[in-house]
Amino acid sequence: MTPLPLALTMGEPAGIGPEITIAAWRAVRAAGPVFFLIGDPALLPGAPLALIERPEQAADAFPEALPVLPLSLAAPAVPGRLDPRNAPAVIAAIEQAVAFARAGRAGGVVTNPIQKSVLTAAGFPHPGHTEFLGELAGTGVPPVMMLACPGLRVVPVTIHVSLKRAAAELTTAAIVTQGLVVAEALRRDFGIAAPRLVVAGLNPHAGEDGTMGREDIEIVAPAVAALRAQGIAVRGPLPADTLFTPRARATYDCALCMYHDQALIPVKTLDMDGGVNVTLGLSIVRTSPDHGTALDIAGNGLADPGSLIAALRMAADMARHRAEGAAA
Structure with missing residues (x-):
């Protein structure tokens, strides 16, 4: 069965999205994966483009030109210069891709x-991509x-x-809920029949029997027990300072961490x-580069497309x- 093309959104038009999109297409045009861009063709001057009307046309065009499903901006995009007038088109690209x-x-x-600040200024009510995608393609779980x-x-x-808020807001229920979503996603989206999870401690040495804080005893350990009771390995x-060594990484498929930087x-x-940002718990597949808009280097030909290629x-x-899985 021929794989369906991937829908790539244009993102912030003043950022590095346009240049990494072209670089990614050049890198994968021969072997795939096939994708099409939802965005303004004017963002890609001089690049070989194939304007399409529907996703089904992307595969035939892909080896010779980047397929673009046109979506016009309200104002010309200037690299490095944000313009809130273009926020509706950025949002519309996401909505179309999800649809x-x-x-x-x-x-x-x-x-x-x-660029979340631009979308917020234009009235976008969500903290970011993840929450918006949850509204558009959620499955009833966060x-x-x-x-x-x-x-x-x-x-x-x-x-x-903040780290202070992370410690205050961490709950057993949140760890359990996310652990269940992760285990299911590893089975469905990554082909791992029996996922192995590890859970990092919040405090140094995972609290060291309560001498460095009782959160790991009172919040984290009960979550681990609850996940284990539901059949999850x-x-x-576990102490976070030794959780990411090569030897340790070989023993699990995903690590649940208690806060952002951990x-x-x-x-x-x-x-x-x-690195790739993946949203789990959706009815669709969604990935993204693990970096921002890089306005400071946009338009200078310095952006590395590696993360976008990995995301594709x-x-x-x-x-x-x-x-x-569906066929089985």
Whole structure:
């Protein structure tokens, strides 16, 4: 069965999205995965483009030109200069991509980075991509953010809050809920029949029997027990300072981390240019580069497309696993 093309959103038009999109197409045009861009063709001057009207036309055009499903901006985009007038088009690209994926016309959605401040100024009510995608393609469970690179997958249970708030807001229920979503996603989207999870401790040495804080005894350990009671292979709470060594990483498929940097530092240290942001718990496949809009270098030809290429390839693999599971 021929894989469905992936829908790639344009993201912030003043950022590096346009240049990494062209670079990614050049890198994968021969072997795939096939994708089409939803965005303004004016963002890609001088690039070989094939304007399409529907996703089904992408595969034939892809080897020779980047397929673009046109979506016009309200104002010309200038690299590095934000313009709130273009926010509605950025949002519309995401909505269209999700609609194609939900209708079975795209294998998944890959999103170029957005500038949240611009969208917020234009009235966008969501904190970011993840929450918006949860509204558009949710499954009744909170969407979960996974960061992945070769050899490591991590999920931060608390995300964009201060360390003080992360400790205050961490709950047993949140760890359990995300653990269940992760285990199911590893089976469905990554083809791992018996997922192995580990849970990092919140405190140094996972609290060292309560001498460095009781959160790991009173919050984290009960979550591990609850996940284990539901048949999930899980260990923890484990000291985070030894959880990401090569020997340790070989023993699990995903690590649940208690706060943002505990999860993102090891991924970005291992593979800064190839990390992928994956949204779990959706009815569709969604990945994204693990970086922002990089306004400071936009338009200068300095942007590395590695993370976008990795996101495209991971989305294609996830879509394949879902299709195989559905066929079985």
